[in-house]
Amino acid sequence: MAGPGFWNNNLKAKEVIAQANLRKDWVEAWRQLDRKCTDAAELLEMVEPDDNASLTEIENDLRSLDTGVEALEYRHMLRGEDDARDAILSIHPGAGGTESQDWAEMLLRMYTRWMERNGYAYKMIDLQPGDEAGIKSATLEVTGKYAFGYLKAEVGVHRLVRISPFDANKRRHTSFASIFVYPEIDDEIKVDIAEADLRIDVYRAGSAGGQNVNKVETAIRMVHIPTGIVVCSQNERSQYQNRINAMKVLRARLYQHYKAEEDKKRQHLEAGKADIAWGSQIRSYVFQPYTMVKDHRTGQQNGDVQAVMNGGLDQFIFAFLKTGGKFERVDKGDDL
Numbered sequence: 001m002a003g004p005g006f007w008n009n010n011l012k013a014k015e016v017i018a019q020a021n022l023r024k025d026w027v028e029a030w031r032q033l034d035r036k037c038t039d040a041a042e043l044l045e046m047v048e049p050d051d052n053a054s055l056t057e058i059e060n061d062l063r064s065l066d067t068g069v070e071a072l073e074y075r076h077m078l079r080g081e082d083d084a085r086d087a088i089l090s091i092h093p094g095a096g097g098t099e100s101q102d103w104a105e106m107l108l109r110m111y112t113r114w115m116e117r118n119g120y121a122y123k124m125i126d127l128q129p130g131d132e133a134g135i136k137s138a139t140l141e142v143t144g145k146y147a148f149g150y151l152k153a154e155v156g157v158h159r160l161v162r163i164s165p166f167d168a169n170k171r172r173h174t175s176f177a178s179i180f181v182y183p184e185i186d187d188e189i190k191v192d193i194a195e196a197d198l199r200i201d202v203y204r205a206g207s208a209g210g211q212n213v214n215k216v217e218t219a220i221r222m223v224h225i226p227t228g229i230v231v232c233s234q235n236e237r238s239q240y241q242n243r244i245n246a247m248k249v250l251r252a253r254l255y256q257h258y259k260a261e262e263d264k265k266r267q268h269l270e271a272g273k274a275d276i277a278w279g280s281q282i283r284s285y286v287f288q289p290y291t292m293v294k295d296h297r298t299g300q301q302n303g304d305v306q307a308v309m310n311g312g313l314d315q316f317i318f319a320f321l322k323t324g325g326k327f328e329r330v331d332k333g334d335d336l
Contacts, residue, residue: 025145029068029072029075030072032068033065033068033069033072036061036064036065036068037065039061040058040061040062040065043057043058043061044058075146077321077322077324078146078149078150078321080149082148082149082183083146083148083149083152084145084146084148084149085147085148085149085183085184085185085186086141086142086143086144086147086148086183086184087141087142087147087148087151087152087181087182087183087184088125088139088140088141088142088181088182088183088184088248088249088252088253089111089139089140089142089151089154089179089180089181090137090138090139090140090179090180090181090182091104091107091108091111091135091137091138091139091177091178091179092104092136092137092177092178092180093130093134093135093136093137093175093176093177094157094175094176094177094178095176096173096175096176097131098130098131098132098133098134098166099164099166099173099175100134100175100176100177101130101131101132101133101134101135101136102130102133102134102165102166102175103134103158103160103175103176103177104130104134104135104136104137104138104177105130105133105134105135105138106134106160106309107158107177107179108135108138108140109309110308110309110310110311110313111140111151111154111311111313112140112311113309113310113311114311114312114313114314115142115144115311116311117311118144118150118314119144120142120143120144120147121142121143121144122140122141122142122143123140123141123143124138124139124140124235125139125140125141125233125235125245125246125248125249126138126139126231126232126233126234126235126245126246126249127139127234127235128232128234132166133166137232139231139232139233139249141184141245141248143184148181148182148183148184150317150321151181151317152181153316153317153320153321154179154181154313154317155179155180155181155282156178156179156280156281156282156283157176157177157178157179157280157281157282158176158177158178158179158281158282158283158284158285159174159175159176159281159283159284159285160174160175160176160177160284160285160287161173161174161284161285161286161287161288162175162286162287162288163287163288172288172289176281182249182252182253182255182256183252183255183256184248184252185251185252185255191251191254191255191258193224193247193250193251193254197224197225197226198222198223198224198225199222199223199225200220200221200222200223200243201220201221201223202217202218202219202220202221202239203217203219203221204216204217204218204219205218205219205234205235216239217239218234218236218237218238218239218242219232219233219234219239219242220232220233220234220239220242220243220245220246221246222246222247222250224250224254227254227257229250229253229254229257231246231249231250231253232246233245233246233249281296282295282296282297283295283296283316284296285305285308285309286305287305290303291303291304291305291306292305293305293308293316295316295319295320297320297323298316298319298320298322298323299319300315300316300319302315302316
């Protein structure tokens with residue numbers, strides 16, 4: 001990087017720096033684990049058999065070391081071209097009105113809890129409240145290392161089975177919501193969007209129940225005419241900022257769209273891609289008559305549904321990463 005002419009190609013220079021920073025992160029993570037291992041080994045040599053306090057300290061250090069090694073192993077699985085990028089996550093309820101919209105809002109809370117627990121920052125780009133409860137859609141920008149790499153494990157249809165709080169007869173209902181995740185694209189990556197290919201609508205943003213509707217049209221809806229992709233942004237106060245956010249989401253979605261088209265042409269689609277579609281759930285969350293969360297791609301399951309809904313998703317994400325994104329569906333969960 002210190003060589004002559006390094007900055008002659010600004011785009012290439014930034015790519016090299018980004019790669020160098022990623023490698024430094026790997027080296028530093030390994031060095032920290034190596035230091036912990038060395039410190040624990042040295043302490044073990046010095047400790048007396050009856051020194052319970054030191055033995056407890058060593059035990060805690062070994063637990064921390066084991067967790068660190070496991071985290072590094074999972075990060076090693078994230079070697080895709082876009083895995084290290086920030087992410088854009090969208091949630092959409094399925095058919096079913098209030099039931100599915102409420103389920104979509106529950107998923108939104110689950111993912112924001114997971115982000116908070118794992119040190120990811122997030123910003124709401126668009127939130128469409130439901131008519132009675134829940135949400136019609138939500139789009140978040142998630143920032144942090146490997147945000148896309150981890151969250152791509154969540155793409156697909158998520159199914160809820162519970163006694164409905166909206167049913168006076170207390171019957172069991174099944175609801176669906178879909179999760180989409182896109183890598184956020186750097187400004188240096190060119191995604192050509194012609195003005196003639198865009199239809200941009202402005203409208204008044206509002207909150208749940210139609211309250212606090214803005215008197216000025218600041219919300220933005222963009223339609224990319226050639227692909228039919230639609231994005232919205234209404235959470236900023238200015239039309240200008242909402243336009244920037246909408247364009248950011250559109251660029252990410254177009255990047256993913258064109259990339260998928262190239263993959264199809266080269267016949268390099270991931271195994272199981274066809275299964276990640278509406279009506280074919282990747283995971284079921286059962287609240288009644290028993291409690292169970294089960295991933296139908298990996299067989300991973302957890303009986304503590306509340307812990308999962310509070311952001312405890314790591315076991316499901318890691319189980320998916322172990323498959324390398326290539327898996328044979330365990331079951332479709334029809335018996336749950």
